[in-house]
Amino acid sequence: MERETILEVRNATKTFGATKALVDVNFRVERGTIHSLVGRNGAGKSTLVNVIAGVIKADRGIVIFDGMDVSGMSLKERQSLGIRLVTQHASIVPDLDVAENISMGLWARNRLGMIDWKRMHERAREVMDEFGLDVDTRRSVRHLTPVDQRKVNIIRALFGGGKFIILDEPTTSLSSEDRDNLFEFVHRQAEKGITFILISHYLEEILRVSDEITTVRDGFVFSNLKGDANTHDKLARIIAGEDVELVSRDPDKPRATEPLLECREVSATFLKPTSTKVYKGEIVGYVGFPGSGAREICTMLYGLNKIQGGDVLVEGNPVNIRRAGDALKYGICYVPNDRHADGIVGIMPIDENIGLSILRGKLKSFFGLLNLDKERSIAASSVEMLKIKTSSTRALANSLSGGNQQKVVLAKVLACNPRLLILDEPTIGIDIKSREEIIGLIKDLTRDGMSVIYLTNDYDELLRIADRVVIFNDGSIVGEMENKNLTPETIIAIRDKNERVAAE
Numbered sequence: 001m002e003r004e005t006i007l008e009v010r011n012a013t014k015t016f017g018a019t020k021a022l023v024d025v026n027f028r029v030e031r032g033t034i035h036s037l038v039g040r041n042g043a044g045k046s047t048l049v050n051v052i053a054g055v056i057k058a059d060r061g062i063v064i065f066d067g068m069d070v071s072g073m074s075l076k077e078r079q080s081l082g083i084r085l086v087t088q089h090a091s092i093v094p095d096l097d098v099a100e101n102i103s104m105g106l107w108a109r110n111r112l113g114m115i116d117w118k119r120m121h122e123r124a125r126e127v128m129d130e131f132g133l134d135v136d137t138r139r140s141v142r143h144l145t146p147v148d149q150r151k152v153n154i155i156r157a158l159f160g161g162g163k164f165i166i167l168d169e170p171t172t173s174l175s176s177e178d179r180d181n182l183f184e185f186v187h188r189q190a191e192k193g194i195t196f197i198l199i200s201h202y203l204e205e206i207l208r209v210s211d212e213i214t215t216v217r218d219g220f221v222f223s224n225l226k227g228d229a230n231t232h233d234k235l236a237r238i239i240a241g242e243d244v245e246l247v248s249r250d251p252d253k254p255r256a257t258e259p260l261l262e263c264r265e266v267s268a269t270f271l272k273p274t275s276t277k278v279y280k281g282e283i284v285g286y287v288g289f290p291g292s293g294a295r296e297i298c299t300m301l302y303g304l305n306k307i308q309g310g311d312v313l314v315e316g317n318p319v320n321i322r323r324a325g326d327a328l329k330y331g332i333c334y335v336p337n338d339r340h341a342d343g344i345v346g347i348m349p350i351d352e353n354i355g356l357s358i359l360r361g362k363l364k365s366f367f368g369l370l371n372l373d374k375e376r377s378i379a380a381s382s383v384e385m386l387k388i389k390t391s392s393t394r395a396l397a398n399s400l401s402g403g404n405q406q407k408v409v410l411a412k413v414l415a416c417n418p419r420l421l422i423l424d425e426p427t428i429g430i431d432i433k434s435r436e437e438i439i440g441l442i443k444d445l446t447r448d449g450m451s452v453i454y455l456t457n458d459y460d461e462l463l464r465i466a467d468r469v470v471i472f473n474d475g476s477i478v479g480e481m482e483n484k485n486l487t488p489e490t491i492i493a494i495r496d497k498n499e500r501v502a503a504e
């Protein structure tokens, strides 16, 4: 069956200063399909969808939607035609309830012009039933599971006539089961005739759910790759322009036996009294839902979550970590998963962002003045080591693509030479090639004795890198074992059984 084109971009070019983000791009999407965009960090994917949605204007070229040239239209005007852009940091308001979030800006009003709450909840219920989301419309969004939050976001885009939905990395930081669940949901909407553009770095899901795949590389677009890119490795090769070798754990790595850090019956918000150790030179993977204790113990070790009881020991000595500065003194560094919340300062240059964490330490010269040359040289070597794509280390962090901002966060922490590096979902939004480079780098650093806590819900990645796995549920450790013969399924089974499995 001949499909109908719903969107066409013709000869779009966009430059930011010296950066050519889009170069004479031609791109076409058929109605009722899921069309994926893949490419390395900084390739131009977000720029392309921003041009389509009307967030930014291309320097040249036109956008045709439903047979109409929309190039001159604003974001709002394009929204009224049904184009919606849903980004990872999209606009849900955690403290509002589900119905309020879904109807935002389109609130039902009564004859007096006042908001008709009852009608609003009824309409939200209708649309949620239609799209298959079974949660109470009066619950505040904060209390939904991460996957239901993403669904609320998408339903909100569909509400009020959205028919062309752009999802820019919708599944980052969801577990593999939740990702499947979300895509089942997206698929059902596509069957009803809704069109999706999907941007993601998870190639398995791209291959599974897409009707068509388009690759973006350095601002150039290669279309219709589905036929040639039908396996993970082939698609990875097209994206990276070279073979991508997956890093895996060295099976002969000796078991680490010397503890660096010990928690004795520590408790905090969402964490019941818990004892566990981190050994020198090991990578220990932490797994668990939000609120399970996995992230909470990490933030506690960095002084962000107040310790309520028990002891933390570093090299056998009790330590008192009340704030991040205390943790840094013991060589404990933490990389948050939300770079926007506490990772980087967008309006500061890259080099100053990297320097931020070490200001008090290495960078101060004898008179307490900042050594700017040193800051710049550390920044320059990090940019090179992590292959951060930028025109200059003086560029503002805001001007980087999402994945490259994530690398700046990592660079900032590595500049402190940590003894214990706590990584909270470090490869979120990182492209396939860079992801392997970062995992390889972390692996190398542990060879020199650094210890790592690797918090993730990506079980495939976890099992490729962790020496040991610690599984949390409901504020407690429910499994702690060597990474031997483990599969994602065993991890899920242990997590959900909620019984403590003896450490090997």
Ligand SMILES: Nc1ncnc2c1ncn2[C@@H]1O[C@H](COP(=O)(O)OP(=O)(O)OP(=O)(O)O)[C@@H](O)[C@H]1O
Pocket (backbone or CB within 6 Å): 016, 017, 019, 020, 021, 039, 040, 041, 042, 043, 044, 045, 046, 047, 048, 389, 390, 398, 399, 400, 401, 402, 403, 404, 429, 431
């Ligand atoms: N507002 C801006 N100012 C300056 N440069 C920008 C701006 N927005 C994007 N760029 C640059 O344009 C290029 C393309 O960025 P874009 O965000 O489209 O990449 P992406 O493919 O979405 O990458 P990622 O996978 O990391 O999200 C990058 O080099 C980026 O640094």
Ligand SMILES: [Mg+2]
Pocket (backbone or CB within 6 Å): 045, 046, 047, 401, 402, 403
């Ligand atoms: Mg992007």
